[in-house]
Amino acid sequence: MLAIDARDVVKTFRSGWFRPRETRALQGVSLAVPRGAIVGLLGPNGAGKTTLLSILATLLTPDSGRVTVLGHDVTREAGALRRRLNMASGRPSFLWSLRVGEIIAFYGRLYGLSGSTLRRRVDALIELCELGPYRRAPYSELSTGLKQRVALAKSLVNDPELLFLDEPTLGLDPDVAGRMREHIARLRREQGITIVLTTHYMREAEELCDEIEFIKGGRILARGTSGELKRQIGLGEVVALKLDPPRVAWLGEAPGVLRCAEADGWVECTVDDAEKRLPELLRALHAEGVIVRNVRVSEPELEEVFVELAK
Amino acid sequence: MWAIVVRNALMASRNVFFFFELLFWPIVGVLSIGLMTRFLRLTPEQASFVLIGTIALSVVNVCQLEVAYAVLLDVWSKSMKHQFLAPIGIRHLTAGSWLVGMARGLAIFVLLALLGGWAFDFDVLHPGWAALGAFLFGCFLTSWVVGVAVCALITLFGNRAEAFAWASVNLVLVLAGIYYPVSVLPEPVAALARAIPLTYFLDAYRTHYGFPSEFAAPVATGLALSALYAVLAHLAFLAAVRRARRTGLLLKMSE
Numbered sequence A: 001m002l003a004i005d006a007r008d009v010v011k012t013f014r015s016g017w018f019r020p021r022e023t024r025a026l027q028g029v030s031l032a033v034p035r036g037a038i039v040g041l042l043g044p045n046g047a048g049k050t051t052l053l054s055i056l057a058t059l060l061t062p063d064s065g066r067v068t069v070l071g072h073d074v075t076r077e078a079g080a081l082r083r084r085l086n087m088a089s090g091r092p093s094f095l096w097s098l099r100v101g102e103i104i105a106f107y108g109r110l111y112g113l114s115g116s117t118l119r120r121r122v123d124a125l126i127e128l129c130e131l132g133p134y135r136r137a138p139y140s141e142l143s144t145g146l147k148q149r150v151a152l153a154k155s156l157v158n159d160p161e162l163l164f165l166d167e168p169t170l171g172l173d174p175d176v177a178g179r180m181r182e183h184i185a186r187l188r189r190e191q192g193i194t195i196v197l198t199t200h201y202m203r204e205a206e207e208l209c210d211e212i213e214f215i216k217g218g219r220i221l222a223r224g225t226s227g228e229l230k231r232q233i234g235l236g237e238v239v240a241l242k243l244d245p246p247r248v249a250w251l252g253e254a255p256g257v258l259r260c261a262e263a264d265g266w267v268e269c270t271v272d273d274a275e276k277r278l279p280e281l282l283r284a285l286h287a288e289g290v291i292v293r294n295v296r297v298s299e300p301e302l303e304e305v306f307v308e309l310a311k
Numbered sequence B: 001m002w003a004i005v006v007r008n009a010l011m012a013s014r015n016v017f018f019f020f021e022l023l024f025w026p027i028v029g030v031l032s033i034g035l036m037t038r039f040l041r042l043t044p045e046q047a048s049f050v051l052i053g054t055i056a057l058s059v060v061n062v063c064q065l066e067v068a069y070a071v072l073l074d075v076w077s078k079s080m081k082h083q084f085l086a087p088i089g090i091r092h093l094t095a096g097s098w099l100v101g102m103a104r105g106l107a108i109f110v111l112l113a114l115l116g117g118w119a120f121d122f123d124v125l126h127p128g129w130a131a132l133g134a135f136l137f138g139c140f141l142t143s144w145v146v147g148v149a150v151c152a153l154i155t156l157f158g159n160r161a162e163a164f165a166w167a168s169v170n171l172v173l174v175l176a177g178i179y180y181p182v183s184v185l186p187e188p189v190a191a192l193a194r195a196i197p198l199t200y201f202l203d204a205y206r207t208h209y210g211f212p213s214e215f216a217a218p219v220a221t222g223l224a225l226s227a228l229y230a231v232l233a234h235l236a237f238l239a240a241v242r243r244a245r246r247t248g249l250l251l252k253m254s255e
């Protein structure tokens, strides 16, 4: 069952009164997200990530395309849909002089909570997001990391089935960002929430997401698990060998080997699929009487995939 | 709706300028206008006429500002999208802030009435409770219409519209015959004044101070006009939100 089924979504922003400008933010994006998955939209600034998220969250109406979220059409059944989803962003902003507890309670009331139900929900969220000591602190006095946790707490106030997170770790220290990622992973694990997040950090997408959509210039250029993405780009995996004798001429032409290079006494062969090619290579080398002293297999970093795709 | 009530009330209580805004200008207004009536040696009836205008202006101003807070607070804090992500209609927003606005408007009214009575022997209760109630309700209705119209303008044009919105509000109020009967206005302006519901509520209330009504059924006319404008303002706000969802202005006004 799909949580999100979007087909050929197009969105063009028009701005400026004197000199009208057009920004083609999305140029035909399709996206299918199964329930319970964490999907990452990965791409550089201005790629259209926030635009896509906003359309899925009913904050923006698409120019064309069909978008069904949790079985509701985003334009025609927005009201019913809004009850079941929520959104948080990494650059959150709330009423500056309200206190943390009041902000969460305010949005709780907007979703129809009241009385003791509301109080219990606010308590639980403050506990979950580790905001206890800051409950009575005015929003404007919080640090970036705390503000983002308030945003996360707010986004869980209606017990959403689907959660959109727009750059949830933007501008956080590495250890704080790591904790935020743990929070996110736990939400899916323990509550089964479907999560769509955007990020421009490869690590984050790799660590959290079941599937990554690489988006740039309003188009999805590639999609898949981080492993599939790496293979799709043809970066391959690197099998490094320490051989005796140190050089073998035919290695570069062996099946499945994309290229070979030498570095520090290692022969580094980039292969399409290490699991399959490594035994073949070892067998061939053994047959030739070459002694293999050491073997090292490494995957390419998603970072390299990103650079390759962004070209 | 209660969410908005609680939020607006909380924000009001947090605002350092709250008391300033709530008390200072209205008091200055009543005092200066009151003193002016003395200087001009107006009859007590004439003085009441002018004071009613001043008080109405203050009440409407405070109340409509609160209604406009339904979106203004979110525009200022750049948290617009969260409000429109929630499954609520704009009627909840405006009704909630209207309730708070009426509470503040009522507070102002009581204060100014007491002040007027103490300093200038002005008796608000002279026309009786029913007439007073109709008058206040008229002020609040006008505030609702104006506040919602301001909401619509801001949602349509963004923060840039703020100054324009306030200016147009004040224009409307001045036209409503705050300090003078509509009959002194030149014809095209008088026609405009006759299109403003507050004019009728002022007129109805003032008949009790010895000023014959200029209209046949002022309260009923005022109510009918208010209802018409309320529907129009609501539809305008609704259309503005739809448009903002299309153009992305809703996003621009957040974060």
Ligand SMILES: Nc1ncnc2c1ncn2[C@@H]1O[C@H](COP(=O)(O)OP(=O)(O)O)[C@@H](O)[C@H]1O
Binding pocket: A013, A014, A015, A023, A024, A025, A043, A044, A045, A046, A047, A048, A049, A050, A051, A052, B247, B248, B249, B251, B252
């Ligand atoms: N509300 C808006 N009005 C006009 N243009 C916008 C608006 N939001 C985004 N854009 C433009 O659309 C493009 C995609 O933006 P966005 O979706 O925010 O990218 P990302 O989130 O991937 O950084 C950008 O060129 C941006 O300038």
Ligand SMILES: [Mg+2]
Binding pocket: A046, A049, A050, A051, A166
């Ligand atoms: Mg973005």
